[in-house]
Structure formats: C-alpha cells, structure tokens
C-alpha cells in the first residue's frame with residue numbers, strides 16, 4: 368500500500384435538516400478527531416443516515432456547517448468526495464460482477480486509485496477475486512463493499528451500519544478490518560444500532576435521539592456517568608428473604624432473580640462482604656455470584672427516556688424525498 372494520506376478530521380456545527388415538516392436533524396454539533404473511530408448510535412429514525420448523507424453531499428442540509436479535513440463540505444462537496452470513501456446502507460452490486468471487476472471499475476473513476484490487488488489483499492478477498500458477487504457470503508460481500516470505499520485512498524471513511532445482518536463471526540472479522548484501517552491512518556465515522564458494537568469498536572460515541580445529539584464521549588466515560596447502580600446477582604443453597612437482602616450494607620433495592628436475588632448496590636464490595644459473612648453465620652453456602660456493571664444500554668435509556676423504538680411514520684406531515692443525485 369502506498370503511503371497513506373493524512374487522516375481527516377470532521378467538524379459539524381448546528382446541522383439542521385427537515386423532510387417537509389419532519390425535523391430529522393435539529394441542530395447537531397460534534398467533532399471527529401483525525402484517526403478516530405466515531406460511532407453514531409441511536410434508534411430507528413434518530414437521524415444517523417441523514418447526518419452521514421449530508422456529510423457526503425447526498426442531501427442538502429437546511430442550515431449549519433460541515434468541514435472535513437478543513438474543507439467546507441457544503442460549499443465544496445466535490446472536493447470532499449475526493450478524500451472521503453463511503454459504504455451506505457443496503458448498498459449492493461450486480462449479481463455476476465466479481466470483486467476484482469468491481470474494484471477495477473471503481474478505480475477507473477480516479478486519477479490515483481489504490482490498485483485492486485492491494486485492496487483484495489487488504490480485505491482478505493484474494494481467494495474470491497474471481498467469484499461472482501452473488502456467490503459470496505454476507506461477510507465477504509460487506510468486505511467487497513468496504514474495499515470499494517477505499518479505492519480513492521480516503522482520509523475519512525463513512526460507514527452506514529457496516530455490520531447490519533452479519534453473523535457474530537463476520538462482525539468480529541469486520542471489526543478487525545476497521546481497527547486496522549484506523550491503525551493505517553484513516554478516520555472512521557460509522558452508524559450502528561448495536562450498543563455492544565459501539566462499545567467495543569468506537570473511540571467515541573455520539574447518541575442521536577429524535578434529531579438531537581444527547582451524548583458525545585468515549586464509551587467508558589458514558590458508562591462511568593450512568594446513574595444506574597451496579598448489581599450483585601447471587602443464589603444460595605437455602606432461600607433468603609427480601610428483607611434480609613435489603614438489609615445488607617449498600618443495598619438500594621432488590622428483585623427476585625432466577626431462584627436467587629438481584630441487589631442494586633451503592634457499594635459492591637461492601638455488599639458482597641456483608642453477604643458472605645451473613646451466609647457463613649447461617650451455614651448457607653453461596654452457589655452463584657455475579658457483578659453486573661451499568662452498560663451502554665442503561666446510558667441510552669437514561670438519556671432518551673425510552674428503549675429502542677421503531678421509527679415513527681416517516682411520511683407523517685406530507686414529506687418528500689429530495690435526495691440529491693450523487
């Protein structure tokens with residue numbers, strides 16, 4: 368691979384977008400640092416795809432500012448396209464085209480493309496270089512689409528739900544590829560519905576909710592800021608009463624759980640110490656013990672006040688599709 372171009376940063380300010388009367392983006396602002404994997408997270412209809420498509424110049428924003436590597440993406444979309452690669456939702460290729468043919472075709476559009484052989488190697492597709500697209504597995508198809516996003520040696524890659532529909536093994540493989548791309552000096556901006564994926568893969572997460580950015584921080588910081596308490600989940604040889612469990616040091620609330628108890632606690636080690644002492648005194652052996660820390664799911668529920676929801680009727684308000692031609 369020739370020397371990578373410098374990773375590009377992204378700066379988004381007060382981005383607003385309506386579809387008719389529907390406000391899809393209500394003034395969102397965030398930065399993606401050069402060389403970072405940034406994940407946009409949110410339920411259906413939150414505005415993830417709209418954000419990415421505005422950035423790529425596929426949709427016209429109503430207001431706001433967008434810069435990629437210092438280039439004004441609203442004023443100079445053509446210049447931004449030169450340094451950005453993208454894999455959009457539900458992208459696909461002709462059934463009979465092979466990975467090599469698809470990469471050669473894409474390369475013909477650029478002055479200094481990445482050679483197809485290098486991309487086949489990098490994305491683990493050499494063995495399938497001459498196979499028809501419709502004979503590839505889901506994970507292999509995703510890798511071809513990802514490879515296509517790298518033909519123009521991008522400084523930023525935009526991926527809309529890159530692992531949607533993949534099995535866990537293919538998802539893990541794709542995560543490894545994306546991490547390698549970051550190591551090679553590329554900025555990655557992706558959207559996902561998967562909380563676990565966002566937590567494992569992303570350096571920073573932005574949570575979108577009804578067109579607003581309600582959080583923007585590294586996953587560990589989001590989790591550390593969760594209001595939800597850690598849980599001590601345990602089972603014992605002889606049953607315990609709710610009153611006894613509630614009385615343990617640090618316990619804020621209890622619930623029956625799988626033949627045992629789940630205790631929300633303000634002091635995990637204090638609760639466990641008190642529990643084990645009590646059980647020793649009673650001659651009641653502990654059978655199972657688990658500590659559950661707050662998760663991104665807790666954070667999401669706290670920030671949005673609701674669980675993942677399907678999108679509201681997108682056509683409410685007589686909206687129209689005004690997508691620009693790419």
Ligand SMILES: Nc1ncnc2c1ncn2[C@@H]1O[C@H](COP(=O)(O)OP(=O)(O)OP(=O)(O)O)[C@@H](O)[C@H]1O
Pocket residue numbers: 386389391409410411412413414415416417418560678679680681682686687688689690
């Ligand atoms: N072309 C369009 N015409 C009208 N409304 C649209 C159009 N595209 C998106 N919307 C609406 O704008 C809102 C934001 O949609 P968007 O696709 O950006 O959300 P998303 O977070 O990517 O959702 P998903 O996770 O389901 O892909 C939704 O209410 C959606 O129904």
